[in-house]
Amino acid sequence: MDLRLTPEEIAFREEVRTFIRENLPADIRDRMKLGHPPRKEDTVRWQRILNQKGWAAYSWPKEWGGPGWTAIQKMIFLEENLMAPAPEILSFNVTMLGPVLIQFGTEAQKKRFLPRAANLDDWWCQGFSEPGAGSDLASLKTSAKRDGDHYVINGQKIWTSTAQYADWCFVLVRTDPNARKRQEGISFLLVDFKTPGITVRPIISIDGSHHLNEVFYDDVRVPVENLVHVENKGWDVAKYLLGNERTGIARLGKSRERVNAAVEMARKVNSNGRPLIDDQTFRQRVAQLQVDIKALEMTQYRVVSAYDKAKGAGRPDPLSSVLKVKGTELLQATTELAVDVAGPMATPIWAEELAAMNEPDDMLEAGSASAASYLMLRAASIYGGTNEIQKNILTKAVLGL
Numbered sequence: 044m045d046l047r048l049t050p051e052e053i054a055f056r057e058e059v060r061t062f063i064r065e066n067l068p069a070d071i072r073d074r075m076k077l078g079h080p081p082r083k084e085d086t087v088r089w090q091r092i093l094n095q096k097g098w099a100a101y102s103w104p105k106e107w108g109g110p111g112w113t114a115i116q117k118m119i120f121l122e123e124n125l126m127a128p129a130p131e132i133l134s135f136n137v138t139m140l141g142p143v144l145i146q147f148g149t150e151a152q153k154k155r156f157l158p159r160a161a162n163l164d165d166w167w168c169q170g171f172s173e174p175g176a177g178s179d180l181a182s183l184k185t186s187a188k189r190d191g192d193h194y195v196i197n198g199q200k201i202w203t204s205t206a207q208y209a210d211w212c213f214v215l216v217r218t219d220p221n222a223r224k225r226q227e228g229i230s231f232l233l234v235d236f237k238t239p240g241i242t243v244r245p246i247i248s249i250d251g252s253h254h255l256n257e258v259f260y261d262d263v264r265v266p267v268e269n270l271v272h273v274e275n276k277g278w279d280v281a282k283y284l285l286g287n288e289r290t291g292i293a294r295l296g297k298s299r300e301r302v303n304a305a306v307e308m309a310r311k312v313n314s315n316g317r318p319l320i321d322d323q324t325f326r327q328r329v330a331q332l333q334v335d336i337k338a339l340e341m342t343q344y345r346v347v348s349a350y351d352k353a354k355g356a357g358r359p360d361p362l363s364s365v366l367k368v369k370g371t372e373l374l375q376a377t378t379e380l381a382v383d384v385a386g387p388m389a390t391p392i393w394a395e396e397l398a399a400m401n402e403p404d405d406m407l408e409a410g411s412a413s414a415a416s417y418l419m420l421r422a423a424s425i426y427g428g429t430n431e432i433q434k435n436i437l438t439k440a441v442l443g444l
């Protein structure tokens with residue numbers, strides 16, 4: 044297998060890079076260059092710019108407003124976007140809901156929700172996990188009972204990312220508590236977050252940010268037209284969604300961007316009276332990370348293009364677990380590098396003091412952001428299916444043990 048990009052793919056990378064450079068608003072780029080996560084308005088603004096270009100729904104077919112790219116083009120686009128650094132496209136809208144509706148939705152659901160999801164007119168969230176159902180998702184208990192032309196939802200979800208911003212949520216509910224197998228009694232509902240009975244309670248993360256939430260559903264009435272696919276067949280929809288969620292899961296562009304940021308900072312900080320960038324041990328560590336990133340990039344191209352050729356989309360590819368495990372290990376290693384370079388500046392507490400400063404200090408701000416990003420990315424080996432679960436998948440489906 045030839046692992047080099049074709050001339051067309053190299054030209055495509057240049058086209059994407061140029062577009063992002065010329066169109067990413069400077070204020071968003073400058074904040075993100077210092078290592079800050081994008082704010083809600085940054086994500087919305089950037090996704091709308093991309094949507095105008097026809098790139099926001101990057102993985103959808105042309106018929107539904109996507110660019111119709113190959114798997115390699117999608118990878119290149121995601122990486123360039125992360126390296127810019129630009130806000131990531133909202134995965135709940137584009138990677139999760141979009142493909143699910145294209146595959147299972149009614150015409151009315153597609154027409155109503157897809158264009159708005161691409162343009163981020165609706166902010167979606169994912170209501171899957173519960174206090175007793177994470178890795179073992181099929182044990183979920185939140186119930187939906189049919190009452191005329193509505194379902195009535197009662198129960199609790201947890202770890203619902205960005206629910207505080209959400210207009211809509213796709214929720215897994217139990218519609219048949221007596222089903223023979225647990226997986227058989229689950230349905231997939233689209234819930235308008237303005238419906239009475241929904242309470243969102245924040246969970247503050249270790250970096251001090253508000254990203255996660257508990258969501259309580261008390262007699263929440265959802266029209267039956269918001270059922271996706273068939274009642275009690277929501278597990279098929281969830282499996283399809285989780286297969287797509289793995290697209291771009293390695294987030295290599297983010298690891299590359301973190302290494303580049305650490306190298307830039309290492310030019311400015313001193314170690315033993317010399318710039319840290321001249322330190323041999325530091326240089327070896329950077330080189331090792333760059334080699335690991337390159338190796339994973341090769342693996343990613345191999346896995347993704349083989350999967351694309353096999354037309355296996357929709358069924359989770361067990362090999363994507365390799366990308367998840369190694370990709371998140373690298374994310375954690377590269378954010379750790381950034382923290383080590385920042386040294387005593389790497390403490391999130393600086394954020395409040397920074398706000399009170401007259402003169403902005405980019406080094407302090409980048410140091411503080413590096414700590415926040417390091418802490419947040421501890422969660423990368425948990426969300427999207429924990430790394431232990433990915434290793435279970437690999438031992439079974441790939442190694443056949």
Ligand SMILES: Cc1cc2nc3c(=O)[nH]c(=O)nc-3n(C[C@H](O)[C@H](O)[C@H](O)COP(=O)(O)OP(=O)(O)OC[C@H]3O[C@@H](n4cnc5c(N)ncnc54)[C@H](O)[C@@H]3O)c2cc1C
Binds near residue numbers: 169170178179205429
């Ligand atoms: C930052 C973040 C964002 C998230 N966003 C969302 C979201 O938007 N929507 C949503 O629905 N969920 C979300 N989640 C939840 C996420 O999907 C779950 O945390 C994850 O599936 C693990 O479930 P759990 O937390 O219940 O842990 P558990 O499943 O209870 O696992 C606890 C520990 O046991 C290990 N373990 C469990 N089972 C096995 C096994 N069979 N073999 C070996 N080890 C095992 C796990 O690897 C883990 O280390 C988010 C989580 C985080 C951290």
